[in-house]
Amino acid sequence: MNYISTRGNNQKMTSAQAIIAGLADDGGLFVPDELPQVDMEFIKGLTKLSYQERAARVLGCFLTDYTDEEIKGCVERAYGGGKFDDAAVAPLNIMEDVSVLELWHGPTSAFKDMALQLLPQLLSTALKKTGEKNQVLILVATSGDTGKAALEGFRDVEQTKIIVFYPENGVSRIQKLQMVTQQGENVAVTAVKGNFDDAQSGVKAIFSDREFNAKLNEAGVSLSSANSINWGRLVPQIVYYFSAYADLLKAGVIRAGDEISFTVPTGNFGDILAGYYALRMGLPVKKLICASNTNNVLTDFLTTGVYDRNRDFFKTISPSMDILISSNLERLLYHVTNDAAQVAEWMKSLAETGRYDVGAEVLAKIQATFGCDWADDQKTMETINAVYGERKYIADTHTAVAWDSAHKYMLQGNAEPMVVVSTASPYKFNESVLTALGEAIEGMDEFQLLDKLQSMNSFKIPAGLAALKNAEVRHGNVVEKTAMPQAVAAFAGQN
Template sequence: MKYSSTRGNGVKLDSAQAIIQGLATDGGLFVPDSLPKVDASFIAALQELTYEERDAKVLGLFLTDYTEEEVKGCVTRAYGNGKFDDAMRAPVKIFDDMGVLELWHGPTSAFKDMALQLLPQLMSTALKKTGEKDEVLILVATSGDTGKAALEGFRDVDQIKIMVFYPEGGVSRIQQLQMLTQEGSNVNVTAVRGNFDDAQSGVKAIFGDKSFAEELGAKGVKLSSANSINWGRLVPQIVYYFSAYADLVKAGKIQAGEEINFTVPTGNFGDILAGFYAKCMGLPVHKLICASNANNVLTDFLRTGVYDRNRDFYKTITPSMDILISSNLERLLFHMTEDTAKVAGWMKDLVATGRYEVGQELLQKIQQTFWADWTGDDDTKELIGRVFADKHYVPDTHTAVAWKVAENYQQATKDGHYMVIASTASPYKFNGSVLEALGAETAGLDEFAMLDKLQELNDDPTPQGLASLRTKPLLHKDVCAVTAMKQAVLDFAAK
């Protein structure tokens, strides 16, 4: 299977080459030239497999230049060795009225682990397969979870360095501590004075600077990405949609072949796009519901066909979704139109004016699969308190946004398909907001006292990776302006 740019530069790469490169040279995102199709027997066979075995089956359809042994090896190293605290890796908590797909049982307690434990293995294998001799420098912009998951996945991996930029004051304290205490001889964490979109735009500008790439190349360094713009970051996320479906059939909650819905909290559109790929491949998905917070640029787009980032930016209790430029939407536009010139034009408009419009015909096509809504902080907190009271279950703030939007969808459409909510983080990562939603007193408590307080209420124990932050030293203190990001990269690359 070959991969090419959403913006049509004509270059076709194997998956290993696309994963190493990360972003196409024209600024576009790599997409497969065709999507593999699966039948009912393929899906049925997943029921009796472990998560790693399911992973290898699905990945093998996309990574056709990797051998079966290479894929299995990558998967085993990613999910084994005690890295995940649940044998199912991505278990489904099944309630009568809906299921909750828990994607946060990895080492950093966020759904990003599902991909970012695997991407370093895929990339390291790709370097060996292609005979690449240069050092690869991974650049990451994070709104909170991607940064720590990428740092943990890539730490001390041979031939690779990783540099993470995060918005100063724009992540939760737990998320910040996870990054600032990160160990590893090949890692750097730098705060950016600005919001996530500033950090992401700065990283994209660095990738798009050919003279800068040449300057690094002369030093034997190539840039790549661990954000979901990298195909190797996105393709592992397809797997857990298949896995959840297989688990629901096995549990007798749905019948084989029955269509279900997924509601996904999303800012950069990568997680929900993986569900779209699963549906295109043949997984029985009825609707994908896109859940946003007050930074509801995706809600407006999926309702009107107008993408407009020219709006107020809000800091919310769901910081991983505080995003106004949703990079992976570009891939959806490509698959819906198969017109690289149109996609390139829309992305050019986004840079020049902050907006673009796709028209009613394309919007209606998108709406056949997607539905969208958003919810604010107050309703998010209300949902957390109500779910705890009704089910004695504690969702994190991002999961609560999805849960509330799922309720809104069901009330608005009367759609009776079984609903699965993508739970993207442990409640312990956002303990202050969750405790407030539960009516607990937090005045005077530091982050770790709040972890203990939440543990008193929650059935699930505090993840070890978060509990261990109490005693870890702060190792990263760099801060820079957006305009200084390029120099910061040069300084780190030279070390």
């Protein structure tokens, strides 16, 4: 299987080469040139396996240039060794009317761990396989969770460095603490004066600056990405859709071949796109519900076919979804149209005018698979309170957005089993969660808030968050968005 650009520059790469490169030369995203197919026997076979074994089976469908032994080794190093606080890695909490896929049991308490514990292993293996001699500098823009998960995953990984940019005032206090206290000899963290889209656009501009990249390359440094623009970040996420289905099958909630639906809180579209790949491979999925917060550019697109980022940007209590430029939508458009020239034209329009219109025919194809809804902060808080009142289950501010959208979808008479994809531990957003639960928190610091939430929750405070109390702040750099290239150059040793 080869990997090609969504924008059609005829560049073909193996999966190892695509993972090292991160982004195609023309600015497009790498996608497989064919989508593998699995049958129900493959899916039923997953029920007897551990998460690690399930991952090896699914990943093997896409990483065809990796040996079985290489994939198994990568998976064991990513998900083994006690890194996850649940043996199931991605446990499915099955309730009467919905099931909750908990993707936050890893070292940084967010779903990004599912991919960012594995990506460094895939990259490190790829460097050896391809004989790459350059040091690889991982460039990351984060709206909160990706940054810490990438830093933790790449910490002291041989032949790599990593620099993370985050919006100065656009992440939760816990998220910021997680990043600025990060240890490791090969890591850097820099705040950007602006929002996430400013940071993400800055990173993309650096990747696209050929002169800048050439200078780095002369010095023995190659850029790559740990954002979901990198195929190595996206492919691990396909696994947990299969795993959730296998768990429902194993529990007798469904029979082989029954359709289920997923509701996914998403801003950059990568998490839900992984579900689309699972569906295209043969997983029986009826609908993928895209749940947005007040920055509901995706909801509008999935309703009208017009993507328009020319709108107000809102800081919400679900900051990991505070995004107006959803990078991974480009991959979906390619697979739906199979027309790289058209995708390139839409992306050019987005860059130049801030909008594009895919038209009625393409929209209808997308709507056959994707539903959508959104919730503002008030509704999100009401949902947290209602879920706790009814079930004594505490959802974080992103999971609650999905829960509300799933509830509205089911009220429309859709009766297939529903899986709510839970993307973060409530402890990462304890102030908002406790406020939603009606608790008095005035004057409490972050760690008193953690203790308060623990008193109401059946899940313990994650060890990584508890350890922040005495962690040393190691990173305090703040730059204008225009100064991001200089920050990269300095960290790469070029200034």
